Amino acid sequence: MSKTVTVTIDGQEVTIPEGTTIYDAAKEVGIDIPVICYHPHLTANGLCRVCSVDSGGRLQSAACVTNCWDGMEVKTDTEEVKRGRRTILEMLASTVNLEESPEILDLVDMYDADTERFDEGIRRESPVYDDNPFYIRDYNQCVNCWRCVQVCADDAQFAFALNFEGRGFDTKIATFQGDGMMDTTCVFCGQCVGVCPTGALKPKRQALLEEGIDPDSIFEQTRRKRNKKKG
Numbered sequence: 001m002s003k004t005v006t007v008t009i010d011g012q013e014v015t016i017p018e019g020t021t022i023y024d025a026a027k028e029v030g031i032d033i034p035v036i037c038y039h040p041h042l043t044a045n046g047l048c049r050v051c052s053v054d055s056g057g058r059l060q061s062a063a064c065v066t067n068c069w070d071g072m073e074v075k076t077d078t079e080e081v082k083r084g085r086r087t088i089l090e091m092l093a094s095t096v097n098l099e100e101s102p103e104i105l106d107l108v109d110m111y112d113a114d115t116e117r118f119d120e121g122i123r124r125e126s127p128v129y130d131d132n133p134f135y136i137r138d139y140n141q142c143v144n145c146w147r148c149v150q151v152c153a154d155d156a157q158f159a160f161a162l163n164f165e166g167r168g169f170d171t172k173i174a175t176f177q178g179d180g181m182m183d184t185t186c187v188f189c190g191q192c193v194g195v196c197p198t199g200a201l202k203p204k205r206q207a208l209l210e211e212g213i214d215p216d217s218i219f220e221q222t223r224r225k226r227n228k229k230k231g
């Protein structure tokens with residue numbers, strides 16, 4: 001029989017299998033901890049830290065990657081926890097265009113984040129990559145959550161077309177040697193687009209529709225490209 005641990009989350013006691021994360025244990029008692037980089041079908045990496053909670057230690061713990069231990073007391077909504085989330089959202093807003101990130105904008109509202117607090121900060125800027133008939137990559141909207149990298153790699157597709165490039169503030173998602181998407185191992189499965197929480201990855205047809213191009217022209221554009229490729 002597998003071992004269990006008992007923890008208290010915001011005053012509610014819950015017993016779960018050993019190895020359960022704080023995030024999943026909280027779900028058991030109906031508490032939704034906010035996330036950005038976490039996705040239930042992908043490996044959690046604790047990158048964005050917006051899920052950080054008070055677990056009784058000196059530092060807050062990222063709920064998506066911290067396993068519960070017996071007797072743990074977790075507080076998910078203290079003033080300190082909320083202040084941390086607010087600051088993370090404010091820093092994100094200072095560097096990245098969040099206009100097409102509805103879930104993150106909901107968090108901005110929920111935590112009353114001031115998106116202009118760090119207005120003097122340097123924004124992360126990138127060209128928009130329109131290099132294939134299927135999707136557009138606009139890394140000006142990318143929050144480096146790594147979901148697209150995970151789903152393209154050993155969490156699902158095993159294509160390994162995407163990875164990180166650069167360090168620190170300059171870290172960004174890229175293809176090997178910056179190759180255009182048609183020259184990578186990408187199989188255009190669309191899973192990266194499906195898990196992206198922002199407007200960074202967008203189906204080309206959606207982008208063209210948003211530009212006001214009519215559906216027949218969009219179909220023509222796509223078909224012409226396909227015919228051209230067939231030679």
Ligand code: SF4
Nearest residue numbers: 142143145146148196
């Ligand atoms: S492109 Fe989207 S899924 Fe990939 S890291 Fe950026 S925000 Fe996350």
